[in-house]
Amino acid sequence: MRMPRGGRLVLATCLGSLFVLVLYFQSITKPEPGGKTGSTRGKSRRGPLQTLYNGDQQLELLAAHGSLQGRRELLEQACLSHTRKRRVLSPEDLKHLIVDDKHSLIYCYVPKVACTNWKRVLMVLTSDGRYTDPLAIPANEAHVAGNLRTLSEFSIHEINHRLRTYLKFIFVREPFERLVSAYRNKFTRSYNTAFHKRYGTKIIRRHRPDPEPRALREGNDVTFQEFVQYLVDPRTQREEPFNEHWERVHSLCHPCLIHYDIVGKYETLEPDAQAVLKSTGVEGTLQFPKSGKSTRTDGNLAAHFFKHISPFYQKKLFNLYRMDFLLFNYSTPEYLRTQ
Ligand SMILES: *[C@@H]1O[C@H](CO)[C@@H](O)[C@H](O)[C@H]1NC(C)=O
DSSP states (O other): OOOOHHHHHHHHHHHHHHHHHHHHHHHHSOOOTTOOTTOTTSSOOOOHHHHHHTTOHHHHHSTTHHHHHHHHHHHHHHHHHHOOSOOOOOGGGGTTEEEETTTTEEEEOOTTSSHHHHHHHHHHHHTTTSOOOGGGSOHHHHTOTTSSEEGGGSOHHHHHHHHHHSEEEEEEOOHHHHHHHHHHHHHSSTTOHHHIIIIIHHHHHHHOSSOOHHHHHHOOOOOHHHHHHHHHOHHHHHHSOOOTTTSOHHHHHOTTTSOOSEEEEGGGHHHHHHHHHHHHTOTTTOOOOOOSSOGGGOTTHHHHHHTTSOHHHHHHHHHHHHHHHHHTTOOOOTTOOOO
């Protein structure tokens, strides 16, 4: 007797749902007080997840700590009200989640949000003493694929175990400040020729009337307005996913499917980084690198760049990044003219 087609389909759907189901449960249950989280090696080592949730006195005192819980709750609420249905995560979706098995940590990296320094810190944490100073690691070394392990490399069982028991953290930034930072870094610096060739030439071909042959060839003088036109052009995402530097955090890190324990912000980088290191129990031996540039004083760079963008495109761009504004409690910028 043959199995009816419908039956096989249901079975396939059920198998597919397994993975997301586990994620779902770990997202709605808080770790039990006194649970044995992190004690995978027999001895009851206190994992960072326990330290975070079970009232480390000093952690409570950190300025950022009060808002950590608030941010988690806000994210959960925003996910409930703004996402329609849960989709199934595949290992492919977990490429941005960096794993530290020694300290039971998972970090989802978002480019333009101090991610080089976080990768350096994770290299120190996972290096077995080979590195001690994050800043001694050259920036390009921190981005070499293979120096750090990502969650996508593990089996489904190993993935679920780590998602349940590790401290998961992410750092986010005001979406348009991040976008302007990506534009400035990738399109206005003469050394980023790979981006000019890969994206710049295409942007100019599509969005500049009557381009000079040299601009078409080099792709090195893309304006912010042309970049915005490229982002909101429906063809762009039909052809390939956004580059990670301008892809939305919502798509890179799946914050509605993965329950992040700490949502750090670029705007409060120092105390938030301190909270992660303290939960991990390494705050005495490891310092999060201080940024050399006064990155956080350029607070309203985006306003300057948006002056030259028409209300029509401002509105389209805001719609594109809307979820990142909503999920991470960033208010609509006052400089926007979207009426
Ligand atoms: C959300 O943003 C508002 C306005 O900036 C702020 O007052 C509030 O504390 C934030 N909430 C959380 C949970 O961070």
